[in-house]
Amino acid sequence: MRGWQIDTLGHPARLVTLPDRDPARGEARVDIAACGLNFADLLMAEGKYQDRPALPFVPGLELAGTVADLGPDTAGPAAGTRVAIYAGHGGLAERGCFPVDSLIPIPDSMTLAEAAGFQIAYGTSHLALEYKARLQKGETLLVLGAAGGVGLTAVEIGKRMGARVIACARGAEKLQIARAAGADEVIDSDHPDLKGALKALGGVDVVYDPVGGDAFDAALRATRPDGRILAIGFASGTVPQVPANILLVKNITVIGFWWGGYLAFAPQVLRDSLATLMRWYDEGGLRPHISHRLPLERLPEGLELLRSRAATGKVVIETA
Template sequence: MRAWQITALGTPATLRELPAPTPAPGEARIAIQACGLNFADLLMAEGRYQEQPALPFIPGLELAGTVLDLGPGTEGPPPGTRVAVYSGQGGLAEQGCFPVESLLPLPDGMPMAEAAGFQIAYGTSHLALAHKARLQPGETLLVLGAAGGVGLTAVEVGRQMGARVIACARGADKLAIARAAGADEVIDSDHPDLKSALKAMGGADVVYDPVGGPAFDAALRATRPDGRILSIGFASGTVPQIPANILLVKNITVIGFWWGGYLHFAPQILRDSLSTLLRWHAEGRLRPHISHRLPLDRFPEGLDLLRRRAATGKVVIEIAQQQ
């Protein structure tokens, strides 16, 4: 089978011919049809992610495909079942073996490309907003990086939860995409006085921040008293240094959130969240946005799109014809 493999951190992945895997007990072998790319793929390739596979490894945190067979003595979805998998690695290959408990059976109407990029982005936004920030109908949600992989889903999810959504992104094209996803108001992240502009919009009760850097600082100062700030990631490359005096005076809560961590300490909460999201998708309430679909041999191009923040929504690597 063909697969991308990283053999040394900080060096480019190589497309190789590798032996097809054999499922062990408790595993299913999947014919992988699509893999969703995430900013974490960049961090993992550089050895800067919180969960780091041993070398060599096949990158690709999440995927969708079809069950081929099960390991000896394993009970699980039968061959032919369409599934999505949050694997942590292994998605950028034509086949892979994964624990059966990580398989998410897919509704018949869900395209593989959408399923491949669904779990992390939508799961992050829903669990962060509903479980951690307790976003309420009528509250104002500010989404930074609102046209990116997770940011765009936060716009959609926030709208479904009844919030007034302010989307912050760079440039008219990205702002138009955020507005089409349901944002009530938009603001360019390059605004010369972002803090004042956000305050003029009334400030925010909840801030969803996958960016960090100066945008976090502006959002902090535009957060209303008793507000909540979700720290999702640091796509800007700068981790904010938070002035505790502002938190004290305004009674603001800053909440760290990592979706994958729930697999280890509260998996049922994560599964319940995904069940809600799949129901919303089936009802037509979510419309995943994929800006780039690339074949397997163009994976480095997909990573570069993420590195340059040139993509909107998801970048998906299509490994086989969609079924």
């Protein structure tokens, strides 16, 4: 089977022929149809992500496909069942073996391409906004990087939760995409005075920040007393240094959030969130946005779309 493999950190992945293997006990072999790309794929390839698989490894954190067969003495979804999987790695290949408890059957109404890019983006925004920040109806939510993979879902979910949503993204096209997802107000991230623009809109109660850098600093200073700031990621490349005096004076809480970490210490919280999100999708309440669907051999192009921040919503690599 074909698949991408990283042999050395900091060097590009190679498209190679990989050995196929039978699933072990507790595993399912899955014919992979699509893999959603994430900014974490870039970091993992450089050894800069918190999860570091042993070399060599097949990248690709999340995927969707069809169950081919199960390992010996293993109960799980029947062959032919369409599933989504958060694997951590292994998604950028034509087949793979994964623990059966990581398989999530997907609704008939959901395409495999949508399922491949659904779990991390929607799961991150739902758990972060509802479980961690306790976003309330009527509060003002600021979403930085609002046209990106996770940012766009935060706009959509924040609006569904009854918040007034301010979306911050670069350029008129991305701002229009954020507005179509439900944003009430939009601000270009190149605005010369982001703090002033946010204060002119009345300030914010909750900040959803997958960007970091200067945008975090501006958002902090526009956050109202008793506000909450979600540190989701650092796509700008700069990790903010938080001035604790501002937190103290304004009673602001900064909340770190890593969706994948819940698999280790609170997996049921994550599963319950995904069950809710799958139901919302099946009811027609969520509309995943995929800006690019590329074949397996064009993975480098897909990664460059993330690196250059040229994509909106999700980039999906299709293997079948």
